Amino acid sequence: MTLKLYNTLTRRKEVFEPLDPANIRMYVCGPTVYDFAHIGNARPIIVFDLLYRLLRHLYGPEHVTYARNITDVDDKINARAAEEGVSIGEVTARTIAQFHADIAELNVLEPTVEPRATEHIEQMKALIETLIEKGHAYVAEDHVLFHVPSMPGYGALSRRSPEEMEAGARVEVAPYKKHPMDFVLWKPSREGEPAWESPAGIKTPGRPGWHIECSAMSQEHLGEIFDIHGGGVDLVFPHHENEIAQSTCAHGTPVMARFWMHNGYLQVEGEKMSKSLGNFITIHDLLQQWPGEAIRLAMLTTHYRQPLNWTEAGVREAKRTLDHWYELTAAVEPAESPSEQVIEALCDDLNTPRALAALHELRRAAAHGDREAAASLK
Numbered sequence: 044m045t046l047k048l049y050n051t052l053t054r055r056k057e058v059f060e061p062l063d064p065a066n067i068r069m070y071v072c073g074p075t076v077y078d079f080a081h082i083g084n085a086r087p088i089i090v091f092d093l094l095y096r097l098l099r100h101l102y103g104p105e106h107v108t109y110a111r112n113i114t115d116v117d118d119k120i121n122a123r124a125a126e127e128g129v130s131i132g133e134v135t136a137r138t139i140a141q142f143h144a145d146i147a148e149l150n151v152l153e154p155t156v157e158p159r160a161t162e163h164i165e166q167m168k169a170l171i172e173t174l175i176e177k178g179h180a181y182v183a184e185d186h187v188l189f190h191v192p193s194m195p196g197y198g199a200l201s202r203r204s205p206e207e208m209e210a211g212a213r214v215e216v217a218p219y220k221k222h223p224m225d226f227v228l229w230k231p232s233r234e235g236e237p238a239w240e241s242p243a244g245i246k247t248p249g250r251p252g253w254h255i256e257c258s259a260m261s262q263e264h265l266g267e268i269f270d271i272h273g274g275g276v277d278l279v280f281p282h283h284e285n286e287i288a289q290s291t292c293a294h295g296t297p298v299m300a301r302f303w304m305h306n307g308y309l310q311v312e313g314e315k316m317s318k319s320l321g322n323f324i325t326i327h328d329l330l331q332q333w334p335g336e337a338i339r340l341a342m343l344t345t346h347y348r349q350p351l352n353w354t355e356a357g358v359r360e361a362k363r364t365l366d367h368w369y370e371l372t373a374a375v376e377p378a379e380s381p382s383e384q385v386i387e388a389l390c391d392d393l394n395t396p397r398a399l400a401a402l403h404e405l406r407r408a409a410a411h412g413d414r415e416a417a418a419s420l421k
Contacts, residue, residue: 051303068269070261075114076138077123079325090347092151111154145326148335158260166259168242179292183219185247187229201280227252254285272300337362343395371409372421
């Protein structure tokens with residue numbers, strides 16, 4: 044069966060042909076561990092878990108490598124530790140444990156590897172040194188910055204004008220920058236912040252910028268070029284744009300990943316989720332009210348690239364649907380393989396609304412006594 048996926052890089056649906064069918068490689072940006080994961084964080088976790096399962100079905104579980112990282116060095120983590128008066132390690136350990144517990148309830152498979160930023164500092168420093176040597180980065184006032192004009196194709200993923208990119212990046216204005224769009228690869232640490240020996244002969248201890256972390260971790264576990272890079276649409280610019288710049292300039296490769304996939308935004312009851320509106324919902328809170336499988340199903344009723352309006356009515360309907368399916372399939376053993384119609388729908392760029400329509404057809408048949416349909420539904 045042919046798998047087609049929408050590629051943000053080309054803005055079209057393309058036939059997926061792996062670089063190596065014996066080792067399909069996918070990288071997805073994971074959480075920054077300073078607080079409970081919210082339902083917006085849950086969407087990419089669920090979407091790319093579905094893709095991981097589909098790839099395993101099509102190519103075999105042993106032929107798919109899925110890396111989903113953890114960002115455990117970040118200014119937000121530092122701020123949370125200072126606010127609570129605890130160590131940074133305490134904040135990250137607690138948050139990682141909670142994240143794992145929450146997403147396990149969403150029936151998410153563990154990734155093949157879950158790299159942590161703090162365990163890849165040497166790889167980041169090596170990448171930074173390479174970028175300096177090749178003229179794509181420079182040292183200024185104990186910082187190392189990527190020089191955006193050194194990459195002619197910068198902006199290909201987001202397709203923004205230089206003016207739009209400069210506004211969208213919310214770049215820090217600093218007198219030591221050669222160009223306003225230049226972004227940080229390494230920065231000096233203040234007292235009490237995580238710090239490592241700096242690259243490029245910088246004497247002040249420091250820590251990595253956010254973007255270099257994913258370039259280093261994906262290279263370490265998946266290679267210089269891999270099949271799929273995923274994440275939320277909010278990461279297209281500047282994070283993923285900057286990852287591409289770092290990786291392709293360091294390795295001299297035409298691409299970093301062949302397919303770039305992004306899930307759409309999530310709203311709550313028609314409004315943007317925010318603490319000020321009182322509609323900020325964590326996965327943990329939601330799991331106190333609803334079973335994880337109902338949350339997962341509600342997330343998948345909308346196609347992953349479309350905006351998702353999260354509603355209580357939607358998750359209630361998802362639970363009702365699941366209860367009915369369980370009732371219809373209680374007396375049968377599950378089929379040996381998934382429904383061909385469901386797999387066919389998922390192979391069309393993870394078309395979950397079409398896949399769910401196929402499942403509802405099975406439900407109708409099962410309700411009329413078709414045991415084969417009930418087995419496929421189970």
